[in-house]
Amino acid sequence: MITAALARLHRNAGRHVRVFKYGPDYLDPMVLERASGNPVYQLHPWMTGMAECRWRLAEAVRDADLVLVEGSMGLFDGDPSSADLAAATGLPVVPVIEAAGMGQTFGAVALGLDLYRDNVHLSGVIANRTGSVGHGRMLAEALPERMPLLGAVQRNEALHIPDRHLGLVQAGEVADLDLQLDAAAEVLREAGLEALPATVELVADPLPLPPRLLEGVxxxxxxxxxxxxxxxxxxxxxxxxxxxxxxxxxxxxxxxxxxxxxxxxxxxxxxxxxxxxxxxxxxxxxxxxxxxxxxxxxxxxxxxxxxxxxxxxxxxxxxxxxxxxxxxxxxxxxxxxxxxxxxxxxxxxxxxxxxxxxxxxxxxxxxxxxxxxxxxxxxxxxxxxxxxxxxxxxxxxxxxxxxxxxxxxxxxxxxxxx
Structure with a gap:
């Protein structure tokens, strides 16, 4: 929901937003499409192939003001992981770290993520489920000087979406989803997350056209x-x-x-x-x-x-x-x-x-x-x-x-x- 709310925040500001989902997932993209107003595709170095990952990102940046890629599980979880995609494409990495009940250890967690691999470093951090403005300041002070706290998102019901045994409830089944996304976007705006990140250049060779094997079918x-x-x-x-x-x-x-x-x-x-x-x-x-x-x-x-x-x-x-x-x-x-x-x-x-x-x-x-x-x-x-x-x-x-x-x-x- 942080990704979805971030997409809606910038869409509501008049920007063209494209969102991608890392790895196999059907339910998250339904919500992300509603949030961004644009199609959402999967990116995964093994399943979709790295060439397709690069091409989809390069196509998106042709007319998008902001491109977001929602990772899967933790940054380094899986083989390949979300970190592998970031390393291969040069995408900036921004972890969303659960901060409820956490103080200075928040800085240690962020530093550990930043130092875990030589080719993946954090461009900033988002603190999630903070308790107050003062809590957010404490978390910011705990971070290394080179690592900005992009936003401290306070606990809010607008950022909760129901789920069931296979994941999120389908977007079409959530009552007043657009109103909820607008409310969630406002929570992120109050947390200071409306600034655009630094520009990243994404280029790729075009993919070959598929053979016309289904003509007349x-x-x-x-x-x-x-x-x-x-x-x-x-x-x-x-x-x-x-x-x-x-x-x-x-x-x-x-x-x-x-x-x-x-x-x-x-x-x-x-x-x-x-x-x-x-x-x-x-x-x-x-x-x-x-x-x-x-x-x-x-x-x-x-x-x-x-x-x-x-x-x-x-x-x-x-x-x-x-x-x-x-x-x-x-x-x-x-x-x-x-x-x-x-x-x-x-x-x-x-x-x-x-x-x-x-x-x-x-x-x-x-x-x-x-x-x-x-x-x-x-x-x-x-x-x-x-x-x-x-x-x-x-x-x-x-x-x-x-x-x-x-x-x-x-x-x-x-x-x-x-």
Missing amino acids: RIAIARDSAFAFIYRANVELLAAMGAELVEFSPLADQALPECDALWLPGGYPELHARQFADNLPMLLAMRAHHAEGKPILAECGGLMACMEALVDGDGHAHRMLGLLPGRAVMAGKLTGLGLQSLATPHGELRGHTFHHSRLETELEPVARTVRNRTGTAGEAVYRQGSLTASYYHAYFPSAPAAAAALFRGTFFEETDHA
Whole structure:
């Protein structure tokens, strides 16, 4: 929310603000887009590739007055970490440090972050959840002379946003979000965070245009409160490869749009399982699509929707599409997390997994992803007729030909003769 409020603060001041999110994340970008009024893309040296990171940043600074990159977890957490991106691109680093109940130790924490690596140094610090103006002054005095306290943000309800088991509540579900963002921006203004940082030059070579492998293919994309985990870059790549895209709601619509392929992305089907199960015309339409041998990609929540049943967090079973045998069961805890890749005949498709359910199925997977951190087997990939399904979320631009093959029904073929 500090990043979102900072974006809204400068947007309200009449500036053009671009925000990026480090690493795989669907929910934070929803809030950041509302805050900045501009599209938000992922940056990650491994998942998106460093060339794309550099290109997206260079494109943003063409017309932006301010570019913000929200990190992931702590500055040095992960491999690669947010610090790795900063070191590779020359982005200034500003940690947001929890300061509640902290005095001079705040300076020690900031100094430790500054000295931890030779190629990453802090250009300033933001203190979060301070108790008073005097508390902020104490924190500023504790910092090394070369390290400015850019702002001391006092505790305020405007900076709180609700969350659930997979992260933040979706932006569209937060009542009066724009009013809250404006209030949060005012909190940051009072903390002295309205000044622009020093100018940084960001340049990059243009990325090659993707091959037009989806000419004449019409893809229906499920998109509503149950199916919403979609990378903006994935959709734009499909369009750039020639696909015609149409969105629909499996919860509200009675018919499937005319299409050649279907994409059921991740989301929260467990929160809307009864409504999904009760929409029989839509279930029948998607079953007919599968019976006709047309490609379907089902990711995470989409995979859960393709099972015979879904058992929600209260233990209630709901009828699903029945395209895969077995059921998905909410586990009440994290059951899959981390960066993973999938080797295909069309290139290595990179992405991640993050879920709180488990599958109970006798169906044997046709492939498995590989965990980036350990090199061990990761998520199962299932194939049933024209359906490809997994808990794995793919970042399509990491292997455009593989993404195209998913929607042409040639994903497991050695060559694509289409």
